[in-house]
Amino acid sequence: MTTDGPDLLVTAVEGSDAWRHTSYGFVHDDAHALLAPLGDPGAVEVTVDVDYDQQFDQAGLVLRAGAETWLKAGVEFSDGAPQLGAVVTLGRSDWSVSPVPEWAGRTVTVRASRSGDAVTVRARVDDEPFRLVRVAAFPPGVPVGAGPYCCAPTRAGLVVRFRRWATGPADAALH
Template sequence: MIDPALLAEASWTTPPAAVEQEGGLRVTAVEGSDAWRHTSYGFVHDDAHGLLAPFGARDAVEVSFRLDFTEQFDQAGVLLRASASEWVKAGVEVSDGVPQLGCVVTHGTSDWSVAPVPDWVGRIVTVRASRDGDAVTVRARADDEEFRLVRVAHVDPALQLAAGPYCCAPTRAGLTVSFTAWRRTAPDLALH
């Protein structure tokens, strides 16, 4: 379920090509949209479609979507953002023909970590980001499996963040992501 209270306080970082809100949230990305800063590629993209609401210093957010996209660099998940140069995105991105569970952490420049999840295709993926102190812990799962740890990332505890679902389509037009849930929860009690 998409939490109506989150929708009421959220705004887009960059408006998508289209949005439908019946039975969830269907978002169609603009061709060429992405989020990345400098590293390896040498470019800056700051036009991913994030629907973000305030995110506290001790808070957690979960975003769920159907993994039914297949084109190079199609991606969806959760975005935590303070500014154009301070953000974290985590979710599934298609890379070299394979869906990859990954996370990009950006403190001025971006990094990227991935792990293949081809068995998640056609399933509901949930990405959870839990913030406490100077860390954001990212976990993910398919359907009702146990959450697996994706990343523990440093985030300045003084930063004012906003968080929510995001998608982008760096290489094509026509990517539509079906988000099935977006909810705020209590932060994780422990890392392990």
């Protein structure tokens, strides 16, 4: 990790990832993350440059209660294009994605708002309005750390530029 003015630059280790069991059968728990306590309710936002283009390169935010309870959300390069998505792990991981090829080379903000038994994930590119990514079940009352994350499952040399990281109150409404 280094800084460049106000930005945080993170070089991901080749093979780093976060995943538990589902479909692939393996467990990876070595994604790079900078975490701070997040209240319940509370929200975290991370802004990152999407200037990566190798299979499974990824960056965004993570909420982590432990090895078997976490959520990561952001932009992952998969199948030849940036994909906006989230992985929720409650013992086993799942994965939801939607292609956003027009987000390549741009600045993306991901927001996770935790309240009650759920986390609402939203994202936007540049200054466009936030769009709903996912509403996910998440255990209430469990302490979590939250902040930026990145990983490079298939290559060396990924450097991710994080432009902003902030916490604050949870969103008042789902929409």
